[in-house]
Amino acid sequence: MNATQPDWSGWAFGDRLLDLSVTRVMGVVNVTPDSFSDGGRFIKADAALAQARRLVAAGASILDIGGESTRPGASPVSVQEELDRVVPVVEALAREADVVLSVDTSTPAVMREAARAGAHLVNDVRALSREGALQAATDTGLAICLMHMQGQPGTMQMSPEYDDVVAEVERYLSERISACEAAGLQRQQILVDPGFGFGKTLGHNLSLLKHLERFKQWGCPVLVGLSRKSMIGDVLGKPVDERLFGSLAAAVAAAMNGASIVRVHDVAETADAIAVINALHRAA
Numbered sequence: 327m328n329a330t331q332p333d334w335s336g337w338a339f340g341d342r343l344l345d346l347s348v349t350r351v352m353g354v355v356n357v358t359p360d361s362f363s364d365g366g367r368f369i370k371a372d373a374a375l376a377q378a379r380r381l382v383a384a385g386a387s388i389l390d391i392g393g394e395s396t397r398p399g400a401s402p403v404s405v406q407e408e409l410d411r412v413v414p415v416v417e418a419l420a421r422e423a424d425v426v427l428s429v430d431t432s433t434p435a436v437m438r439e440a441a442r443a444g445a446h447l448v449n450d451v452r453a454l455s456r457e458g459a460l461q462a463a464t465d466t467g468l469a470i471c472l473m474h475m476q477g478q479p480g481t482m483q484m485s486p487e488y489d490d491v492v493a494e495v496e497r498y499l500s501e502r503i504s505a506c507e508a509a510g511l512q513r514q515q516i517l518v519d520p521g522f523g524f525g526k527t528l529g530h531n532l533s534l535l536k537h538l539e540r541f542k543q544w545g546c547p548v549l550v551g552l553s554r555k556s557m558i559g560d561v562l563g564k565p566v567d568e569r570l571f572g573s574l575a576a577a578v579a580a581a582m583n584g585a586s587i588v589r590v591h592d593v594a595e596t597a598d599a600i601a602v603i604n605a606l607h608r609a610a
Contacts (some may be wrong), residue, residue: 332545334586338514339426339446339469344387346547348604349581351597352388352428352589353381354553357411358395358403374415382425385597388447389423390589391415391440392430396451396524408436413443420444428471434462441466447517449549451475451524453502464510471517471549472502476525491530492537495520503544517547517587523555531557535576538583547586552576554591574599 334346344350357374378389393411394403412429413436419427420443428447429440434456437448446468453472454460463470474495476486488494499518506516518541520534541548552558558572559565570592577588577596581603590596 332514334547337469337547340441340467342426342446344426346586348607349585349600350387350587351385351593351600352390352549352587353378353384353386353593354589354591355381355389355391355415356395357391357393357415371414371418375418378415378419378423381593382423384594386425386593388426388428388587389419390428390430390449391419391445393436394431394433396430405433405435408433409439412436413439416440416443416445432456432459434458437462437466437468441468447471449473449519451521453499454506455502460505460509464506469515469517470506470511471519472499472506473519473524474498474521486525486527486530488530491526491533492540495534496540496543499541500544503546513545516544517549518544519549519551522550522552523557526557528557528560531555535579535583538580538585542584548584549587549589550580550585551589552580553589553596570595578603 336343337346355374355378381389391412393408408431412431416427416429426446427444428449429436429445430449431437432450432452437459448463448466448468449471450459451473452475454463454470503516507513520541522531522534538548553573554566554569558569558576562569562572573590573592574595577590578599580588581600588596588600
């Protein structure tokens with residue numbers, strides 16, 4: 327499993343290339359009424375598009391557009407509702423934004439329609455485990471991000487347990503990569519995400535962050551989402567809207583430990599911090 331790291335200077339996201347030899351910032355566009363950080367602010371397409379433009383101007387290389395909240399305790403939405411939220415935003419951004427467009431979904435129909443609308447990446451918190459998702463993702467020809475989650479959003483934080491969280495997440499992602507390759511996906515289409523906050527305690531999350539370099543073993547770029555999450559709140563004892571500096575520290579730690587993409591809400595501030603880390607890596 328100790329794959330040699332490929333040349334990441336031109337990583338393919340569908341028909342778009344992005345240099346992942348440096349860490350990139352992914353901006354979050356939640357087209358949902360109930361996301362933990364900004365739920366409801368961008369539920370209308372016009373508001374979501376305006377936010378997306380601000381994030382690109384602030385330094386986002388990737389936009390992650392989601393129509394179903396996956397916060398702890400989140401309720402599912404219908405397929406049609408998710409389509410109605412996500413596809414118009416992807417279509418509009420595909421016409422005007424010079425960035426990689428990611429769709430944050432586990433729903434096969436949304437994967438297919440988002441691909442037709444111009445998306446470049448399927449970012450699935452369930453690692454293509456929903457019925458039909460693996461085939462749908464393979465058919466799109468897009469890049470795929472596989473994330474680890476213990477349980478489901480509604481119950482995942484009730485009592486997460488692991489004997490060895492790093493080893494168990496490694497094993498799960500290795501199995502999902504193998505399943506993807508068996509279905510016809512190429513290793514060069516796959517990214518991995520250890521799933522911070524998705525069925526993990528603070529201790530679990532810190533262990534994963536400390537050992538993040540291990541998740542590069544398959545030769546796949548590592549994507550992380552730490553921004554404003556409860557692990558930051560647990561460390562600082564602060565609510566969601568007071569977690570900026572903690573989130574910046576976590577993003578820097580992730581970049582230092584091997585993350586190729588950091589998924590964040592505060593793009594401008596994170597882009598500045600990551601620029602320093604990228605300069606340090608270039609100098610090294």
